[in-house]
Structures are given as C-alpha cells and as structure tokens.
Amino acid sequence: MMKSPVNPELSKSEREQMIHQIDTLAKQYQKENGRKPVIMEVCGSHTVALAQTGLKTRLDHAIRFISGPGCPVCVTDQSAIDQMISLVDQPGVILTTFGDMMRVPGSYATLMEKKQRGADIRIFYSPTEAVTIAENNPGQTVILLGIGFETTIPAILAAVREAEEKSVKNLQVYLSLKRIEPILSTLLNDPDLVVDGFILPGHVAMIVGERHFNFLNNRSIPGVISGFTLDEMLTSLKQYLDMLTAGTPGVINNYQAVVTAEGNPVARQWISEMLTPVKEAWRGLGEIPESGYAFTDRFSHFRVSSDLLTQTPHRVKKTGCRCGDVLTGKIQPLECALFDRICTPDNPVGPCMVSHEGSCSAAYEMKETIV
Numbered sequence: 238m239m240k241s242p243v244n245p246e247l248s249k250s251e252r253e254q255m256i257h258q259i260d261t262l263a264k265q266y267q268k269e270n271g272r273k274p275v276i277m278e279v280c281g282s283h284t285v286a287l288a289q290t291g292l293k294t295r296l297d298h299a300i301r302f303i304s305g306p307g308c309p310v311c312v313t314d315q316s317a318i319d320q321m322i323s324l325v326d327q328p329g330v331i332l333t334t335f336g337d338m339m340r341v342p343g344s345y346a347t348l349m350e351k352k353q354r355g356a357d358i359r360i361f362y363s364p365t366e367a368v369t370i371a372e373n374n375p376g377q378t379v380i381l382l383g384i385g386f387e388t389t390i391p392a393i394l395a396a397v398r399e400a401e402e403k404s405v406k407n408l409q410v411y412l413s414l415k416r417i418e419p420i421l422s423t424l425l426n427d428p429d430l431v432v433d434g435f436i437l438p439g440h441v442a443m444i445v446g447e448r449h450f451n452f453l454n455n456r457s458i459p460g461v462i463s464g465f466t467l468d469e470m471l472t473s474l475k476q477y478l479d480m481l482t483a484g485t486p487g488v489i490n491n492y493q494a495v496v497t498a499e500g501n502p503v504a505r506q507w508i509s510e511m512l513t514p515v516k517e518a519w520r521g522l523g524e525i526p527e528s529g530y531a532f533t534d535r536f537s538h539f540r541v542s543s544d545l546l547t548q549t550p551h552r553v554k555k556t557g558c559r560c561g562d563v564l565t566g567k568i569q570p571l572e573c574a575l576f577d578r579i580c581t582p583d584n585p586v587g588p589c590m591v592s593h594e595g596s597c598s599a600a601y602e603m604k605e606t607i608v
C-alpha cells in the first residue's frame with residue numbers, strides 16, 4: 238500500500254499545471270497503447286464530482302472515464318425492487334425507505350405510485366427513524382428497506398441495534414446490501430470490460446479501511462482512494478496515471494483525512510457480528526457469490542418475514558434501458574438510445590436516471606459530450 242501526503246489546496250496555477258501533467262501522461266499512454274487510458278469511478282458521488290467540477294469534460298479527450306456500479310439504487314436488481322414494492326400490498330405494513338428508492342421503476346409500479354394510491358410508505362433521513370415509527374405503531378409491521386454499500390450499512394445496523402435494545406418487536410428489515418470487493422473482482426474478471434484503473438470509493442473506504450483494497454495488488458491494476466473535491470480528484474487522477482505509465486500499479490490512499498488503514502473499527506465489528514456474506518443479484522450482472530449480506534442467526538429475527546415475501550410477482554419488463562451496460566462500464570449514458578429522448582430525470586426509464594448519483598442523471602445534468 239502506497240501512501241501520499243494529505244492534499245493541500247492547490248492554487249489556480251498548480252491546478253492548470255496538474256491538468257497539463259495529466260494530459261501529457263494520458264497522451265503518452267495513448268501513444269504507447271493505441272487507445273486512451275480507461276479509468277472507472279466506482280462511486281456515484283465521484284461520477285457526480287467529475288461532472289460538476291468540469292473535469293470529465295476537460296479531460297475527456299485524453300482519458301476515457303467509465304462509471305462503475307457504485308450507486309446502490311442503480312445496482313439493485315429489478316426483481317428486488319419488485320419485491321420491495323410488493324411488500325406494501327400486504328395488510329398492516331408500513332414501509333420505510335430512503336427517498337431515492339421512491340421513483341425507481343419496478344416492472345409494474347414505483348413506490349411513489351403506490352404511495353399516491355394510499356400505501357403507507359414513509360421516507361426517512363436516518364434508518365433509526367424506522368425504529369421510532371415502529372414504536373409509535375405497535376399494531377403494524379414496519380419494514381425498513383436496507384439498501385446500500387458498506388457506507389450505509391452501519392446506519393442500518395444502528396437501527397437494528399436500537400430496536401434490539403428497546404425490545405421493539407414489530408420492526409423487520411429487507412436487506413439488499415452490496416459489498417464492494419466482490420463486485421470489483423467480478424468486473425476485473427469480465428473479458429469484455431477494458432479498465433486500466435479505479436478511482437476507489439472514499440466513503441466505503443472510510444468504513445472498510447484502505448487495507449481492504451489490497452486485493453487489487455494481486456490484479457496489477459492501479460487504484461486511488463479519493464475524496465470528492467476538485468483538487469482531490471485532480472491529484473487522484475495524476476497518481477493513477479503516474480502508476481499506469483510507470484508500470485507500477487498499486488493502491489494509494491489519497492483521502493487520508495478520513496480514511497485510515499483499518500477503517501471504522503466499530504462499524505466493522507458490527508458488520509462481522511450481525512451480517513454474513515451471501516449471494517446477491519445485481520442489475521445487469523446477475524447473482525454474484527458473497528456480494529451481499531444476510532443477518533447472522535443471532536439477528537435473524539429482524540429478517541423480513543417470508544410470509545410477506547410469498548406473494549411477490551416479478552415479470553421482466555423490456556424497456557430498452559441499458560443501465561446494466563452503463564453500470565459495468567460497457568457504454569456511456571449517451572450511448573443508450575433512450576437517453577434524453579424517452580428517458581429524462583422527469584421521466585426516468587431506469588434507476589441510473591432516477592438517482593442523483595446515477596451515471597445517466599449526472600450525464601443529463603451536465604450534458605456531457607462523448608468523444
């Protein structure tokens with residue numbers, strides 16, 4: 238694991254100098270390899286940051302940026318979304334969720350449409366709000382939708398622990414959690430995916446620690462754990478290209494202000510105590526072994542009751558959406574035939590256009606140009 242000093246803020250001239258260096262290194266790579274270097278930003282927040290800082294547009298001629306599967310809403314398989322939506326058809330259920338799930342289309346409805354038709358669906362800012370809702374509604378079953386990567390998992394587990402401490406019996410949790418390491422390993426095994434390095438997710442790294450990404454060392458591919466500001470993104474790109482062009486791949490922690498070698502020890506303890514890895518279905522990728530989590534036996538009483546899941550119709554709806562290809566870096570959002578024609582943030586066809594962190598939404602907002 239290589240180290241880098243904590244980033245000082247760059248002056249305007251230092252920024253321009255760094256952009257020039259990135260440009261030069263990228264062109265050197267292009268000359269030697271006959272194509273632009275390809276870097277995947279794994280996290281949706283990096284996708285948004287690249288677009289909002291203008292870096293993607295500025296460097297698009299030199300680097301091919303591809304978005305990865307780091308937006309939890311986007312990677313949730315449609316069958317799971319249908320299952321979540323069908324839960325509100327059960328009598329006596331209150332569904333609680335982060336707001337970004339509300340407009341994701343299932344094969345026959347969205348949670349928003351269900352709410353408009355009278356379903357009891359409540360949006361929380363913190364999963365612990367679901368515990369309060371359960372306490373206030375003892376005669377009903379309150380279901381917490383547990384969606385997210387390692388970043389969000391501790392907040393969901395905090396709610397479970399609070400319910401346990403308060404002996405709240407009517408809280409159930411629908412888990413559709415995602416683990417970062419199995420998905421990156423799966424992508425690297427995909428013969429159709431060309432990727433030369435990763436901007437690694439800073440928020441996930443804050444929980445799992447920089448050592449978690451040591452598996453990349455065996456794959457000889459550069460990875461930089463990055464923050465989200467313009468200067469952090471710039472220095473991360475420079476570090477990636479330094480490693481790539483020198484042929485010295487490794488993992489650099491360029492977000493040392495918040496990411497330690499071991500991550501958050503309490504969160505990691507909770508994860509190992511309360512969850513066990515299981516296979517999980519990903520949009521566009523199918524089931525991946527050990528890429529999700531289920532409760533351990535000790536906490537299995539919080540698992541959503543199988544009685545509520547039995548009546549879950551799922552029919553695959555063919556929409557032409559190519560979120561699966563976007564999430565695996567095979568196409569850019571603008572290469573989807575529906576982009577900005579049928580699919581817009583006001584009328585999203587797929588989750589990548591729904592979520593603020595989705596690649597298609599970021600591309601739409603910035604109206605990027607593909608070269």
Ligand code: SF4
Binds near residue numbers: 581
């Ligand atoms: S533009 Fe819309 S339909 Fe196309 S991949 Fe993105 S979300 Fe799916």
